Amino acid sequence: MSILGKLKPKFWDYEDVAAGPYKYLFNFRRIWRSAFLFTAGVSLIPLILMIFADYKITQDAIESEIVLRTSGLVSNIRKNIVFFLNERKSALDFVGRDNSFEELNDPSRLAVILENLKKGFGGFSDLGIIDSFGLQRTYVGPYKLERRNYGDQTWFKKIRDRGVYISDVFMGFRQVPHLVVAVMHELPDGTLYVLRGTIDIDRLKELFSELKKNRSSDAFIINRNGILQTSSSHHGKALEKISLPVPGYSPKTEVIEIEAPGGEPLIIGYAYIPDTQFILMFVKQKTEFLEPWFKTRSDLNWILVVSITIILLVILGVGTHLVKKMHEADQRRIMVLHQVEYSNKMASIGRLATGAAHEINNPLAVINEKAGLIKDMFTRGKKYAKNPKLMSLVASILSEVQRCGSITKRLLNFAQHIDVNIQLIDLEKLISDVLSLLGKEPEQRLITVSVNVQEDIPQIESDQGTLQQIFLNLFNYAFEGMGEGGDLKITIKRPEGELVLITFTDNGHGIPRQDLDRIFDPFFSSKAKKIRTGLGLSITYVLVLELGGQIKVESELGKGTSFIIALPINFEGPKNRGETS
Amino acid sequence: MKIRVLIVDDEEAFVQSLSERLMIRDFHVTTSLNGEDAIRNVKGYNFDVVILDVRMPGMDGVEVLKEIKKIKPLSEVIMLTGQATVESAIEGMKLGAYDFLMKPCETEDLVTKINKAYEKKSEHETRIREAKVNEILTSPRSVLE
Numbered sequence: 001m002s003i004l005g006k007l008k009p010k011f012w013d014y015e016d017v018a019a020g021p022y023k024y025l026f027n028f029r030r031i032w033r034s035a036f037l038f039t040a041g042v043s044l045i046p047l048i049l050m051i052f053a054d055y056k057i058t059q060d061a062i063e064s065e066i067v068l069r070t071s072g073l074v075s076n077i078r079k080n081i082v083f084f085l086n087e088r089k090s091a092l093d094f095v096g097r098d099n100s101f102e103e104l105n106d107p108s109r110l111a112v113i114l115e116n117l118k119k120g121f122g123g124f125s126d127l128g129i130i131d132s133f134g135l136q137r138t139y140v141g142p143y144k145l146e147r148r149n150y151g152d153q154t155w156f157k158k159i160r161d162r163g164v165y166i167s168d169v170f171m172g173f174r175q176v177p178h179l180v181v182a183v184m185h186e187l188p189d190g191t192l193y194v195l196r197g198t199i200d201i202d203r204l205k206e207l208f209s210e211l212k213k214n215r216s217s218d219a220f221i222i223n224r225n226g227i228l229q230t231s232s233s234h235h236g237k238a239l240e241k242i243s244l245p246v247p248g249y250s251p252k253t254e255v256i257e258i259e260a261p262g263g264e265p266l267i268i269g270y271a272y273i274p275d276t277q278f279i280l281m282f283v284k285q286k287t288e289f290l291e292p293w294f295k296t297r298s299d300l301n302w303i304l305v306v307s308i309t310i311i312l313l314v315i316l317g318v319g320t321h322l323v324k325k326m327h328e329a330d331q332r333r334i335m336v337l338h339q340v341e342y343s344n345k346m347a348s349i350g351r352l353a354t355g356a357a358h359e360i361n362n363p364l365a366v367i368n369e370k371a372g373l374i375k376d377m378f379t380r381g382k383k384y385a386k387n388p389k390l391m392s393l394v395a396s397i398l399s400e401v402q403r404c405g406s407i408t409k410r411l412l413n414f415a416q417h418i419d420v421n422i423q424l425i426d427l428e429k430l431i432s433d434v435l436s437l438l439g440k441e442p443e444q445r446l447i448t449v450s451v452n453v454q455e456d457i458p459q460i461e462s463d464q465g466t467l468q469q470i471f472l473n474l475f476n477y478a479f480e481g482m483g484e485g486g487d488l489k490i491t492i493k494r495p496e497g498e499l500v501l502i503t504f505t506d507n508g509h510g511i512p513r514q515d516l517d518r519i520f521d522p523f524f525s526s527k528a529k530k531i532r533t534g535l536g537l538s539i540t541y542v543l544v545l546e547l548g549g550q551i552k553v554e555s556e557l558g559k560g561t562s563f564i565i566a567l568p569i570n571f572e573g574p575k576n577r578g579e580t581s
Numbered sequence: 582m583k584i585r586v587l588i589v590d591d592e593e594a595f596v597q598s599l600s601e602r603l604m605i606r607d608f609h610v611t612t613s614l615n616g617e618d619a620i621r622n623v624k625g626y627n628f629d630v631v632i633l634d635v636r637m638p639g640m641d642g643v644e645v646l647k648e649i650k651k652i653k654p655l656s657e658v659i660m661l662t663g664q665a666t667v668e669s670a671i672e673g674m675k676l677g678a679y680d681f682l683m684k685p686c687e688t689e690d691l692v693t694k695i696n697k698a699y700e701k702k703s704e705h706e707t708r709i710r711e712a713k714v715n716e717i718l719t720s721p722r723s724v725l726e
Contacts (some may be wrong), residue, residue, distance in 0.1 A: 361663035362592055369599045373601055373602050376602050
């Protein structure tokens, strides 16, 4: 048998054959299933709903915190960049105002200024003075750029309109990424000139190096065309086109979530730097942000799985146990019902027998007397005395009346309460008395009778006459059942409790299974075998009940039959026969 | 002298045949078909033995028995029962009936019982008579009381 088979409760395959139209009430598998599903549903659905609502709320909170944190971070860096650029711009402005055009055009003076700027502010790599035609008049720095003409370059045209210009990062003549800050000044005579400084982008990068600390996060600057101004760790080198879309313009810091080309969600914080083409970008993988939360959540999920398992096991256990109890109670109910049914049946048969016997007895008495009178007339009168034919006819009428009378008397006995006379009885002695009553019958039938008595069988309180009748009936039944030759074993045992078990086991024909239930019915006879009980077993049944005991039959066809009688040691009155007297 | 027998039963055919058979056997037989008639008969005549059916319409056997024992305590009563109520027969015995018989009964049994009942009754009467004689002998004045 498999483990599942062992675990399977008894009610699983049980089917109440007698339940009829209310069968569904006794479908324990259905009861068990609905109890289990209902309880599990009621306890698990709210739990799971709550857990997932909580997950959602927590995740939302975490995401909004991510936005807040990112936006704060980006705002700060933006401020720094704006400040950095403004500082450089103001420095150039100051240099222009502090020095005359002549002083600025003195290369040695300009070199001093560049040195001061480098020391004071840092980030400047060269400095140049360009006249209003775009010609670089004076230049100090690592490259030979004197007399270079910027007149036709876009930035030069733009500066003439705005007065200040900050360029994109570009390679320019020198093949190093840099950006240019230019400030226009006006001479007293109205002519314009431009003070132009080049700034290393390394200095700019330092401003947001903090953001790049983490390997998975990335910070860089692009221009509005999506050209990377500083190199990015994941999205391209400086001056290349960025692989992400350029976010739309917004005057303040924004945080958006997009899907990277690889499919993973990215959190992007960005800010447009005012007065420039620059956009500060901060990119981080969303999963990175959520990782601590995911870790907590997987722990929670474990707890959830374990508790759901425990809940299911408990419901399964409790449900199975309860339904098992119900099933047992129902089994007991059915047994009691059967018993009551049987008792009622016996009681009705008893009443019927009484009535029938009474109604038959009176006419029988009349027939008896009439026939008797005829007989008297024959024996005493002269006329018919010598007619043997008539005499024998009358005699046979009388004997048949006697026979009917004995049947009705037995019927009456069957239904009657007999005053039981309770006394202490030694069962072993009683059985041997009954055996001696039977005389030589067992011997003649070649039947061996053995009586096996367990030690310390107490004397029981019971009625001797009734017990004799019971044993006599059982002996008769066994003898009839075995015919010629056989073994009849009688055992007396005392199991737990205040009762004694007497078992009559023969090795006769046995009783077919379908007849076992009706074996105690009056006049029952089986079609299968020549079992004819007459009234013997019915009377035995009633008598055993009268003594407060119970009788049971077990039989196997062809092997024999056992009658088991349980008698109380202390008589406490008869078992209910279901009679409403 | 013939033994005087009263048969009480509501079953007329039974009463008739039984009385005839008892008459053949040399009994003096009177019959009643119900309790009231039986009591009337008992009041008017000294029966030695009354054969009384337990179950009858109207007054039943046990009631009739009680009455008879009141009127004629010396008359012996044999109860006849045709049914389950052996209890009532037993009750009758307790109330002073001599014996009981189940219907249908062997006539010979009945005859034996009637004879025995009569013997008992005569014995009783003899003893009472003796007692009375003794009483008179010891105190002749008691006759006057």
